[in-house]
Amino acid sequence: MQRLARYAIAAVLVLAVAFISVPVRSQPKPGAKKLDFAFILAPPESSATGFKWMAEEVTKRSGGSINMVFHGGTLLSKELEIMDAVKSGNVAVGSPAGAACTVFPEMCVFLTPYLVRDYHHAYTMFNGEIGKKLDETFQHKYKLKTVFFYDYGFRHFWNNKKPINTPADLKGLKMRVQQGRVFADTVNGLGASAVPMAWGEVIPAAQQGVIDGADLPIVNINALKIYEVSKYASLTFHNYGPTLVVMNLAIWQGLPSDQQKLILDVGRETQAKIREATESVDNFAKAKEILEAKGMKVNAADVASFRRVAEEKIWPGYKQQYGELWDKIVATK
Numbered sequence: 001m002q003r004l005a006r007y008a009i010a011a012v013l014v015l016a017v018a019f020i021s022v023p024v025r026s027q028p029k030p031g032a033k034k035l036d037f038a039f040i041l042a043p044p045e046s047s048a049t050g051f052k053w054m055a056e057e058v059t060k061r062s063g064g065s066i067n068m069v070f071h072g073g074t075l076l077s078k079e080l081e082i083m084d085a086v087k088s089g090n091v092a093v094g095s096p097a098g099a100a101c102t103v104f105p106e107m108c109v110f111l112t113p114y115l116v117r118d119y120h121h122a123y124t125m126f127n128g129e130i131g132k133k134l135d136e137t138f139q140h141k142y143k144l145k146t147v148f149f150y151d152y153g154f155r156h157f158w159n160n161k162k163p164i165n166t167p168a169d170l171k172g173l174k175m176r177v178q179q180g181r182v183f184a185d186t187v188n189g190l191g192a193s194a195v196p197m198a199w200g201e202v203i204p205a206a207q208q209g210v211i212d213g214a215d216l217p218i219v220n221i222n223a224l225k226i227y228e229v230s231k232y233a234s235l236t237f238h239n240y241g242p243t244l245v246v247m248n249l250a251i252w253q254g255l256p257s258d259q260q261k262l263i264l265d266v267g268r269e270t271q272a273k274i275r276e277a278t279e280s281v282d283n284f285a286k287a288k289e290i291l292e293a294k295g296m297k298v299n300a301a302d303v304a305s306f307r308r309v310a311e312e313k314i315w316p317g318y319k320q321q322y323g324e325l326w327d328k329i330v331a332t333k
Helices: 003-019 046-061 081-088 097-101 106-109 119-126 130-141 181-190 199-208 218-223 249-253 255-279 284-292 303-313 315-331
Strands: 035-037 066-072 144-154 156-159 174-179 193-196 213-216 232-234 240-248 297-300
Touching: 003 240, 035 046, 035 081, 046 066, 046 130, 046 218, 046 255, 066 232, 081 097, 081 193, 081 218, 081 240, 097 106, 097 240, 106 130, 106 181, 106 240, 106 315, 119 130, 119 144, 119 240, 119 255, 130 144, 130 218, 130 315, 144 181, 144 218, 156 218, 174 181, 174 297, 181 193, 181 303, 199 213, 213 218, 218 232, 218 284, 240 249, 303 315
Parallel strands: 035 066, 174 193, 174 213, 232 297
Antiparallel strands: 144 240, 156 213, 156 232
């Protein structure tokens, strides 16, 4: 009997040590401020992966006083539905994903093909004075607080017909574009036929031959398994894709300053994670390594020839439209 008692005590001690050794994740407290975060996609898509991490970190670091819950591809199915929900306050936090230009026309200028020179140029603008001014505009005009800007990197063409080396190779191809004039202007101006289409329709349209292809950054050509519906990826770097995470302004203003700071701080860390995921694969060597292993053919296009066409055919109208902001973008070093 004594031996049995010793075994029982030992078992209890082992369990106690096990529970002490396993880190307990911070749980929301009763009465915690719930902040729903809606997005159209779930992990492993690059930004969704970052947003899920952000929601968990905000909840943990708040000591449970905030319960930020990420809904990836489950709450609402379309970018504009999400943004309407954030504007109304039915959802606290959201992102327009690739539809930023549709929701915020002020963002369209950055999508002008080849206007944003490289990642350093982009980060300097959005984490600097231009980003600050846009945040002020969005608060005043749309009642939305910018948590942080992020991006989908530079977009590249993918299609089922042939490698795209010069603008002449786009002739006759039907390429899906996001809804927004600048996307259609880019694809039509460079030589293809633009087919505006919501993202949810793209994969079946490619499978059925309704479109020949579309464009995406390398990180999402991989994450969204475009290699299952397309043969060729051509690195054209034609559009830089900035977007952002926003919060309903009234909900934001209702938070104490320490919680506001926490959300902005974790947001900047999330921004860095998403940028790293995007930029680290956005080069020929890495794209070739990742995508050719999955059956795609990757080629480096003659970017200079695409840039010349863009500057001649597409830039003049946008430069006139955006005036002072265009000049600030060009002047940013």
